[in-house]
Amino acid sequence: MRALFTAPMGADFWKLWTASAVTNVGDGITMVAGPLLVTSLTSSPAAVAGAAFAQQLPWLLFALISGAWADRLDRRRLVVAVNLLRAAALATLAVAVTLDNATVPLILAVFFLLGTGETLADTASAAFVPAIVPAASRPRANSLMYANFNVLNQFAAKPLGGWLFVVAAAVPFAVNAVTFAVSAALIATIRAVSPRPAPSASVDPRSPGLRAEIAEGVRWLMRHRLLRTLALTMAVGNVAFCAAFAIFVLHAEQRLGLNEVGYGTLLIAFAAGGFLGTLAAPALIRRFDAAPLLRLGLLIEVALHATLALTRNPLTAAAMIVVFGIHTTVWGVVATTLRQRDVPPAMFGRVTSVYSFLDLGGAALGSLLGGAIAGAYGVVTPYWVAAVAMTLVAAAAWRPLGSATLRTS
Template identity: 75%
Template sequence: MRALFAAPLGADFWKLWTSSAVTNLGDGITMVAGPLLVASITGDPAAVAGAVFAQQLPWLLFALAGGAWADRLDRRKLVVAVNLARAVALCALALAVAGGAASVPLIYAVFFLLGTGETLADTASSAFVPALVAPDRRPTANSLLYATFNVVNQFAAKPLGAWLFVIAAAVPFGVNALTFALSAALVAAIRSVPPPEKRPPSRLRTDIAEGIRWLSRHRGLRTLALTMAVGNIVFCAAFAVFVLYADQRLGLTEIGYGVLLIAFALGGLLGTLAAPPLIRRLGSSTLLRAGLLIEVALHATLALTREPAIAALMIVVFGAHTTVWGVVVTTIRQRDVPSSMFARVTSVYAFLELGGAALGSLLGGATASAYGLVATYWTAAAAMAVVALAAWRPVAAL
């Protein structure tokens, strides 16, 4: 980790990294506090799940449009404006909670606004690294950003969010509002992001179509995007019933289930440390091919084993793979996608990934109900084996 932080990436990148760290902290706090708040108002499980869905829905509705707008507007100013708007929305929610006026519809509305902001801010900020960091330093920069997510969002923020909610239900939302305000100030201080390129006026759907066409014509990135879409379908199908798998197949208690979830984050952290040297020594295509095999191995191992230790070890390996894969793919996009198209192409990726995740979550329960838990993992393993065969040659050129 020290080697990552010692990398000469420039003052503007560290402003971006700090902004990412504080927003990840705030997002993780709200990710825990939001369902807790809904559960304190109603015991309806569907209502509690709806809070998460309200924040995910904008990605399915607005991801492609968000990418088009992010390529039209000044990206730095867009991120600043969106973060300030999200801070205001969370302040309103915190005040409503403090005053005893919070309701489920209000929570849904605020979370929907937060998700809508993500489609703009996250897509626009994805284009910052290519503008701030030299090509040979981008794997390190991307690894640092992934490390921030794994350490801050996955480890630190969630217990902190629960603790803050216990202190006072309004506090976590107020803290998240402060993180967005601080992030806006940090991004406003970044000076190296160039203004948008001037181009003739066009319709929004024309801009979206250009991004889709560009991605469809790039064989390698098209293959990676489709691989991620299918991978998310089968992963989310399998892990939609993971809590039942941990109980019925592995015989774990609630604490054991929690340990397995921590194993994902641990693997992700290891992946952030390993990604830069692995990319230098093995190259992108080798790591992508290895990742395809790990995808198959995860589901096959979970289908075969009844040993918690084996399952946990495989999950750590898989968590490391997902981070290495993410760093590799992000670096390739930063290398190959033109700046004027970057947000749109990134938004197509996000749409495919989240669309796959949503579809997989629906399919997982149905498959497990019809054919049993183990069948869900065998189906996932078989599907990823087919994907690995189809993607094997295209990824060799990346």
Template identity: 45%
Template sequence: MLSKGDLEGIDLRFARPGTNFGKLWTASTVSFLGDGVTLAAGPLLAASVTRDPILVAGVAVAQQLPWLLFSLPGGALVDRLDRRRVMWISDAVRCAAIGFLGGAVLLDLASLPILYAAFFVLGAATVPFSAASTSILPSVVTREGLAGANGRLFGAQVVAGQMVGPPLGGLLFASSTSLPFLVDAGSFVAASALVLAMDGTFRATGLQEAPRTTLRAEISEGFAWLWGHRLLRTLAMALGVMNLTSAATIAVLVLFAGGRLGLGSVGYGLLLSSLAVGGVLGALCAGRVVGWLGAGTTMRGGLLVEASTSAVIALSHNTYVVGTMLALFGFHAIVWNVVTISLRQELVPDGLLGRVNSSYRLLGMGGAAVGALLGGLLAKGFGLTAPFWFAAASVAVMTIVSWRTLGNGTVTAARENANTPI
């Protein structure tokens, strides 16, 4: 729960349950809980079918591949359509995909192809949903409240999606293999209804006067704007490296937990929840950390944390040490996201926000699909610690490359020249 200090900057009128932000936050919390349940249950289902690291990693590959395929057109559609409509339709598709998987498991028809197909559709619907949910927030809270509102949303994500959801998913899977997927499907129904209940229209502003062009031209405009902005371009590339390496480690974490740490399904769920412990602290402290260090120094420190935690995990056989490192990683990840998402919402014109966010996600999230496959290959060829060593080395290199750009001075200059590439 956020303290009063963490809510500074949020217009509290937007945080009440009956307001649009209250509905958005509640919908996100419900959906995050379902996501967390599936986060644990998906790899457990795959590991019950095969012990091949590459095939287990295939679940993560299937879910992340849509970021490479659909990010750019998804962002362009978000800037054309009512963003609330994009969100509830995406939730309905996600409900159908994960509900189908739950039904297949219930009828004992589940197989790796069905699992891959369900997670691919789940990921494909998440692409426009993510672009719309990020782009809609400046229409729901004041500009001064963006960091606080993002902190609240990320706080919900880590509590529901990482602290409560994964161990619940492990327990539900141990009880009935179909149950976690059916619970997740229900969460999407509830989230879709809450989004539909938001008042008003949420189309991008600043486009009414502009003549409608082709989808390809609109995509190119958003990508060109991002590529011309030195700070956001660097952040997108840094996120790409971090997501590639974290996907490589998460894809085989279920095998690492069982083979190296000796954990079962419940223990694996609890290990995942340690990410949330750090994430909760990150959501609570993000504003204070940024106020103390500045946004640039905070991001530099985050890169150092990510590289070092991967190295320590690779060296350890101790569950508590690994859990502590995952908690520290979770703290950094949430602070990083609060800082970088708030910056995008501040710096990008509303009429370009969906396309720039999607271009950013393509660079940042597209690597996750490659990383998941790479993690399986590294684990199979060199052992279960290889993905963690790869992550530590790669992020260390990215830290050196981006150090000068990720400074407080660059962030200040970008804010002073908001909406104009620097």
């Protein structure tokens, strides 16, 4: 752990990391408090599900457009402005809850605005690390950014969100508003972010248009064999994973014999694995390089689904989930570092947005497929389908991934 924090990454990175840590706490709080607020107003399952969907929908609608805007505008100013707007939206909701004027439509509207802001802020801020951190330190920097999500968002913030909601229903949203304001203030002090990028040479600067800029980003990614392989592998992997885990609560109950507490405890294994992956990723990258880690990750994906299809032992399932959590963080650090190295700065927003679109699109499609498959053929079948799908993906991606390296010649 000490090596992670002693890497020479500069003051600007630590401002960025702190801003990310603060917003991860706030996001985790709202992730818990949002459904609790909806259920305090209505018992409708559609309304509860709608709150989550309202925040996910903008990724499907606006991810590619946000990528183009992130390449057009000053990225630092864009993130600052979006975070202030998100703070205002959450403050409005907190006031409405305090005055007992909150309604389900208002909650859905606020969550949709939060999701829309997320498409812009996350896409633009993805370009910060390669702009402010030396190439040799990026694996450590990316690991630390993943640690914010794994430790703060997944571990610390969720119980805090439930506790704050019990204190007063408006408090979690007020706290999240403050986190966005603090994050905006920190991002505004970063001086090392590259200035507004110039238009790409391959697009006519007289009339590129958003559609042309988006198409250019998609074409660039599709022509890059390694990054294309990573993007498509991630897309199919998310379909397979979400098809299996959309019904995980039923699998835990019917196959593993767990009650609600046991199921909640099992979910902690994902976060525990992610945290261990954060600690291990820099050393693993130094020792084995990118290609072996990416290839091993595909085998772990197959093993996860096959293990859950076969086992009835909760401890076996938990152990495999921890290994999978390690893999997801290591894979994410490797893939992010490769993307930071190879994508031209002026196109980083657009290429990142394609990844986000494939990520969220695969997750949404997988969730729909998983429910349908489980309903027709039982809760084990989605895991077998996912295992077969990832076996085919591993076979197709094995050779292209062999060219992946983070070592300098």
